[in-house]
Amino acid sequence: MDFEKERSRFYKKDENGVLIAEIDYTLDDEGYICITxxxxxxxxxxQGIAGQLVDAVVEMAREENRKIDPLCPYAKSVFKKNPERYSDVKK
Known part of the structure; x- marks a missing residue:
């Protein structure tokens, strides 16, 4: 799925402009991406959309050479279940 990107979020709207999926993040004082x-x-x-959202943030972190602090429960569980997949970006 292709997501739109704005400052501090990736999201997807349906054909009527209704928000169907979103992941929000911030940058902390040390430059870490905090998925909120x-x-x-x-x-x-x-349908795996939430996982795709996490992967969009992970891809961005890799491109920007940043680490991620997965604060939201979903992102935290994804990182915990797949430590080898995210070890290079996990704070």
Missing amino acids: STFVDDDYRG
Whole structure:
């Protein structure tokens, strides 16, 4: 899925402009990317969209040579379940 990117978030809207998925992040004082929340509309859950959102932030972190602090429960669980996949970007 292709996501739109704005400052501090990746998101996707449906054809009517309704938000269906979003991941928010901040940069802390040390330059770490802090994933603060992940949202997928109920109608779109179970399709792997939340994981794709996390991967979008991970790709950005790799491109910018930054580390990620996964603060939101979903992102934290993804990092915990796949430590080898995210070890290069995990704070």
